Amino acid sequence: MTVENYEIFAIKYAEHADRKRVENFLLDDDHDAPGPLDFVLWVIRNEHRTIVVDTGFDETESRNRGRELIRSPTEALAVVGVEAASVDTVVITHLHFDHAGSMGAFGKARFHLQAAEMAFATGPCMCHGLFREAYSAEHVCAMVRNVYSGRVMFHDGDGAVAPGVTVHKIGGHTRGVQSVRVMTGTGPVVLASDGSHYYENFETRKVFPTVIDVEDSLKGYARLEDLAGSRRRVVPGHDPLVFKRYPAMNASTQGVAHRLDVDRLDPA
Numbered sequence: 001m002t003v004e005n006y007e008i009f010a011i012k013y014a015e016h017a018d019r020k021r022v023e024n025f026l027l028d029d030d031h032d033a034p035g036p037l038d039f040v041l042w043v044i045r046n047e048h049r050t051i052v053v054d055t056g057f058d059e060t061e062s063r064n065r066g067r068e069l070i071r072s073p074t075e076a077l078a079v080v081g082v083e084a085a086s087v088d089t090v091v092i093t094h095l096h097f098d099h100a101g102s103m104g105a106f107g108k109a110r111f112h113l114q115a116a117e118m119a120f121a122t123g124p125c126m127c128h129g130l131f132r133e134a135y136s137a138e139h140v141c142a143m144v145r146n147v148y149s150g151r152v153m154f155h156d157g158d159g160a161v162a163p164g165v166t167v168h169k170i171g172g173h174t175r176g177v178q179s180v181r182v183m184t185g186t187g188p189v190v191l192a193s194d195g196s197h198y199y200e201n202f203e204t205r206k207v208f209p210t211v212i213d214v215e216d217s218l219k220g221y222a223r224l225e226d227l228a229g230s231r232r233r234v235v236p237g238h239d240p241l242v243f244k245r246y247p248a249m250n251a252s253t254q255g256v257a258h259r260l261d262v263d264r265l266d267p268a
Contacts, residue, residue, distance in 0.1 A: 117176025172217030
């Protein structure tokens with residue numbers, strides 16, 4: 001398969017501004033310090049194709065879960081000129097409420113998902129409130145309907161989405177969370193999604209508390225770094241620092257849509 005290069009955008013659509021560090025790091029010793037969290041969609045594109053990574057959540061989930069929805073996922077995509085209804089390829093990194101809502105807006109899309117994630121979200125682990133808390137039954141049922149309509153491409157570990165775009169099961173956070181490796185003009189970039197919520201998770205090996213397997217999470221941090229070839233080329237899924245370490249698409253998208261296929265702004 002011929003490898004292609006892409007540009008990548010992170011687009012912020014919601015936030016949880018009053019979150020504490022105790023909610024983000026196991027065994028952290030600074031429990032009451034602020035730990036704000038951003039909710040992000042990603043767009044991967046070149047002259048041949050546009051790929052969306054994750055589909056966010058809607059107003060109903062925002063109200064139910066106390067998260068601030070700044071713009072709908074479809075409005076967020078429009079910031080970078082993407083119309084959800086025209087997208088034919090979507091990667092769902094996992095089926096948690098903030099990553100797999102609004103799938104109905106992508107009427108033409110085929111969804112890429114780890115088989116282990118589908119099994120996890122519909123299997124016996126969902127009998128436990130601890131594991132099902134971050135899932136929405138509506139989202140999971142929507143994915144089941146996509147399966148029955150022939151619109152899901154399942155992966156078992158590593159898989160190809162397009163030339164230069166691959167998915168990789170990381171696990172730990174859920175049984176089937178996957179990250180996305182993208183070739184760009186400056187080298188590979190790994191969109192960790194919830195393979196690592198924050199830079200600090202993989203940089204210091206502090207595991208995110210929503211976890212089904214701590215060992216898999218720790219192994220996953222190392223895998224992310226191996227896939228990227230450098231820690232500087234791993235982009236965490238929810239860290240507000242992403243919008244400080246990468247440049248905005250233009251002056252009007254500061255803090256909203258930033259480029260990830262270019263060198264980081266911070267020299268460290």
